[in-house]
Amino acid sequence: MRPTTKKIAVLGLCTAVALILAYVESMLPPLFHAVPGIKIGLPNIIIVFVLYRFGLKEAATVSLIRMLAVSFMFGNMMALVYSLAGAFLSMFVMVILKKLNFLSVVGVSVAGGVFHNVGQILTAMLLLGTAELGYYLIVLTVTGTVSGIFVGLCGAIVEKRIPKKMI
Amino acid sequence: MMNQEIKTTPTVKNGGRLFRNDVIFIVALLLVVSALGLCFYFFRGEGDKVVVTVDGKEFGTYSLAEDVKVEIRTGAQNEEVNVLVIRDGLAYMETATCPDGICADHKPISREGESIVCLPHKVVITVYATEEEDAPDIVV
Incomplete structure (x- = not known):
């Protein structure tokens, strides 16, 4: 099935919004100074929205383009590897949970947030060869849950408020 | 509607x-x-030494008991610098030239297994304890 022009335009728009959200997020002050590297993941609101409105293929595409664009614009190739691993695992888990139809958007998004961290930490463990990083996961799971709830709620609201006829 | x-x-x-x-x-x-x-x-209890690794290879081991300041230089031209400071039994990254500076924001560490990681420079600082209790694990 070939994508319609409308769909291409809409997904392009979603990618642009995700990029803007990534930029907005980078302007926010860090949430915790004690444990660095914690983000809400505002662009994931768009990813969750696209996943629920369109599906896996579309969400994965938007997510990939967004990460490539961010790393090209702000130039950190190392960060790209971590984001890709995190996003891949997160998307994988979210699609499975969504198919199981056991959790709502919020639950799926929480799992996505937590596994995004798991993917990143696993990559860091592999690249740096240190198992000690596992300690981070405990803190990151809690923060991932909180941000996952926020992202899931926002995603659900956006999904509900934007009429299907429009997009 | x-x-x-x-x-x-x-x-x-x-x-x-x-x-x-x-x-x-x-x-x-x-x-x-x-x-x-x-x-x-x-x-996990308090650790007593700090091991620094760069890109998976050991760079050096420092005791938490002595106050030191270590310059960890990495990169092709040694242009990347992380400054590790040990003071009052706590280890922390004083300054770093990495783009995100996350390692320098990290709280001081002293407990066994705790670590500070600088992803851009591939520098990992980990606290270890040299305890007798660990010995049986190695024997087997």
Whole structure:
């Protein structure tokens, strides 16, 4: 099935919004100074929205383009590897949970947030060869849950408020 | 507009059941993680030395008992610098030339297994303890 022009335009728009959200997020002050590297993941609101409105293929595409664009614009190739691993695992888990139809958007998004961290930490463990990083996961799971709830709620609201006829 | 609202009603009802599952899922997740966290917290004591690795290779070992300042130079032209400081039994990254500076923001570490990681420079600082209790694990 070939994508319609409308769909291409809409997904392009979603990618642009995700990029803007990534930029907005980078302007926010860090949430915790004690444990660095914690983000809400505002662009994931768009990813969750696209996943629920369109599906896996579309969400994965938007997510990939967004990460490539961010790393090209702000130039950190190392960060790209971590984001890709995190996003891949997160998307994988979210699609499975969504198919199981056991959790709502919020639950799926929480799992996505937590596994995004798991993917990143696993990559860091592999690249740096240190198992000690596992300690981070405990803190990151809690923060991932909180941000996952926020992202899931926002995603659900956006999904509900934007009429299907429009997009 | 009316059609839209009628269509969404079933999902809202459905949402009630799913919402309960969400709460169960989140609570279960947090319980498991906090249990793990408590285990880790109680099973690890204070460390007494700090091992620095760069790109997986050991760079140096420093005792937490002595106050030192170490310049960890990495990169092709040694242009990347992380300054590790050990003071009053605590180790922390004083300054770093990495773009994100996350390692320099990290709180001081002293407990066994704690680490500060500088991803851009591939520098890892980990606290270890040289205890007798660890010995049986190695023998086997």
